Amino acid sequence: MHSSQPLFLGTVTCLVLTFALSVTSLPTDAKKGRRKVVHVLEDDTGAVIVQTAPGKVITHRGGSITLPCRYHHEPESSDPNRIRIKWTKVTDALVFEDVFVALGLQQRVFGSYRGRVSLEQNGPGDASVIIHNITLEDYGRYECEVTNDMEDDMGFVNLDLEGVVFPYYPRVGRYKLNYHQAEDVCKEQDAILASHAQLHKAWLEGLDWCNAGWLEDGSVQYPISHPRDQCGRKDTPAGVRNYGYRHKEDERYDAFCFTSNLNGKVYFLKRFKKVNYAEAVKACLRDGSVVAKVGQLYAAWKIQLLDRCEAGWLEDASIRYPIVNPRTRCGGPQPGVRHLGFPDLKFRLYGVYCFRKNQERVNGDVVKPTQRSGKSSKDIPMNTTTTTRNI
Numbered sequence: 001m002h003s004s005q006p007l008f009l010g011t012v013t014c015l016v017l018t019f020a021l022s023v024t025s026l027p028t029d030a031k032k033g034r035r036k037v038v039h040v041l042e043d044d045t046g047a048v049i050v051q052t053a054p055g056k057v058i059t060h061r062g063g064s065i066t067l068p069c070r071y072h073h074e075p076e077s078s079d080p081n082r083i084r085i086k087w088t089k090v091t092d093a094l095v096f097e098d099v100f101v102a103l104g105l106q107q108r109v110f111g112s113y114r115g116r117v118s119l120e121q122n123g124p125g126d127a128s129v130i131i132h133n134i135t136l137e138d139y140g141r142y143e144c145e146v147t148n149d150m151e152d153d154m155g156f157v158n159l160d161l162e163g164v165v166f167p168y169y170p171r172v173g174r175y176k177l178n179y180h181q182a183e184d185v186c187k188e189q190d191a192i193l194a195s196h197a198q199l200h201k202a203w204l205e206g207l208d209w210c211n212a213g214w215l216e217d218g219s220v221q222y223p224i225s226h227p228r229d230q231c232g233r234k235d236t237p238a239g240v241r242n243y244g245y246r247h248k249e250d251e252r253y254d255a256f257c258f259t260s261n262l263n264g265k266v267y268f269l270k271r272f273k274k275v276n277y278a279e280a281v282k283a284c285l286r287d288g289s290v291v292a293k294v295g296q297l298y299a300a301w302k303i304q305l306l307d308r309c310e311a312g313w314l315e316d317a318s319i320r321y322p323i324v325n326p327r328t329r330c331g332g333p334q335p336g337v338r339h340l341g342f343p344d345l346k347f348r349l350y351g352v353y354c355f356r357k358n359q360e361r362v363n364g365d366v367v368k369p370t371q372r373s374g375k376s377s378k379d380i381p382m383n384t385t386t387t388t389r390n391i
Contacts, residue, residue, distance in 0.1 A: 058160040060303075061260035063134050066120055067157045069127040069144035080104065084147040085119070085127045089140055090156075096143065100129055112137065136161070136192045136260060163260035164302035165194045165202035167209045168294060171317060171342045174211055179248035182214040182255035189316065190295035191257035192216065196240075198258050199223060203240050206334070212243055213254040220246045220253050259295035264357040266292045266300035268308045271352075277345035280313040280352035289354035291315045296355050297322060301337050311340055312351035318342050319350055 059065040067087070081104030088096040098110040100117045109117045113131070120128040127146050131138060139161050145154040170176060170185055177185060186193050193216040194202075203223035210231040212222045220243040228234050232241055246253070269283055284291050292300075293315045300306040301322035309330040311321045319340040323330050331338040343350075 057157055058162065059134050060162040061134055061136055062263055063261070064130060064132045065134060065159065066128050066130050067142055067144070067159065069129075069146075069155060069157065071125050071127055071146040071153070080124075082149060086145045086147070087117075087129055088143045088145070090143060091140070099142065131159075134161070136163075136258070139192070139195070139258075160197075161258075161260045162303070163198075163258055164298050165198050165207065165256055165258050166191075166294070166298045166337065167211065167213055167254060168257050169211070169254040174254055175252050177214065177255055178250065178252055179214050179218055179246075182253070186255055186257035186295075188293070189257060189259075190293045190299075191259040194256040194258035196221065199256055200240055211254050212241070213256040214246075215256055218245050218248055219243070220251075221256070257295060259299050261303055262296055262299045262355075264296075264355055266296050266304070266306055266353055266355050268310055268312055269352050269354050274349035274351060275313075276347065276349055277313055277317050280350075283352055284354035287354060287356075289356040292353040292355040294318065294320070297353055298337055310351050311338070312353045314353055316342075317345055319348075320353075 057065060057067060069085075069087075071083075083104075085100075085102045086098075087100040089099055091097050099113050100110070100119075101108050102119060107119070109115070112135070116132045117129050118132075120126055120130050122128065127144055139159060142157045142159060143154055144157065145152055168185060168189060168191075183193055193214060195216050196219065199207075199215060199221060200223075203225065206225055207223045208225035209222055210224070210228075212220045215221055221240050223240050224231050225238050227236050227238055267289075269287060269289075271283065275283060281291055291313060297306075297314060297320060301324065305324050306322045307324035308321055309323065309327070311319050314320055319342075320337050321331075322337050324335050326333050326335055
């Protein structure tokens with residue numbers, strides 16, 4: 001049974017303390033050299049417990065990170081084989097996904113975390129775990145629970161990711177997605193639905209978008225940096241406008257997606273002539289790549305600082321281009337990814353942005369990744385949309 005206060009049964013006390021961290025993840029050896037006192041907890045008896053932890057839990061896709069959790073139990077001679085450590089991810093209110101459990105020398109890792117999670121084992125009382133090869137889906141809130149026989153206590157750690165939030169709507173038009181379809185289109189574009197915290201951070205960084213979109217918690221919101229009459233009235237304050245939680249099946253909106261680091265490179269394919277969509281797909285394949293997804297272009301713009309004043313096809317058959325340094329004839333005074341809509345696939349001609357995965361090494365040998373186009377021109381409706389929006 002969980003307790004919200006430190007437990008005092010007989011002579012045994014089990015206390016758990018977790019930390020939210022604030023620096024990008026470091027190799028284990030580097031972390032040990034940077035540990036510092038960050039918090040002091042005093043319980044009802046006056047006993048003082050001081051814990052250490054390395055900065056903030058914030059990393060990026062593909063990285064490794066420690067979720068810190070330390071405990072103290074009395075008497076010190078308690079059998080460590082009777083201590084159970086359990087990590088779960090809080091996926092919704094009162095909904096938990098098992099991640100890792102250890103009892104003495106016995107350990108078990110669950111689901112998508114298999115092969116990626118292990119105990120840090122940095123001395124007595126350390127219940128921290130290391131997650132390797134971080135994915136977008138790892139983002140969120142984790143619970144660390146430590147149990148000594150019948151006594152337990154818990155704490156929480158938030159795992160944040162460096163990345164970028166971007167608004168998205170499909171070729172069929174605006175306000176066409178229910179919640180589940182919004183989840184799907186974000187995944188198709190190498191992203192996940194953004195959280196409120198991620199959207200709020202993007203708004204603080206200047207994101208201004210006048211169309212409401214789904215977030216991962218089932219709410220519908222949109223960020224306004226420059227209030228205007230056509231976006232909720234000019235005399236209202238700037239901020240993230242919130243429609244609240246909406247019906248996930250019946251109501252239709254756009255989506256706000258989030259993506260992080262790329263395991264590869266987005267580049268504009270230099271060609272002597274412009275091409276239609278089908279020719280763009282073939283051109284990237286001939287170059288050992290695939291047509292880039294929207295999320296990949298945003299990640300390249302935000303994280304790799306890709307800056308190119310040339311419009312090109314993307315995998316969803318939209319036309320976009322990334323601008324880091326705004327300049328004349330490049331789509332306005334603000335940096336961002338310019339969107340020129342969804343033109344006719346056969347008769348409109350543009351350049352193309354390709355994505356090439358990083359080469360993988362197995363036993364020291366380079367293994368060339370297999371590139372596959374996620375969609376052919378036959379999969380795309382042939383109607384034309386001519387919407388232009390700078391963000």
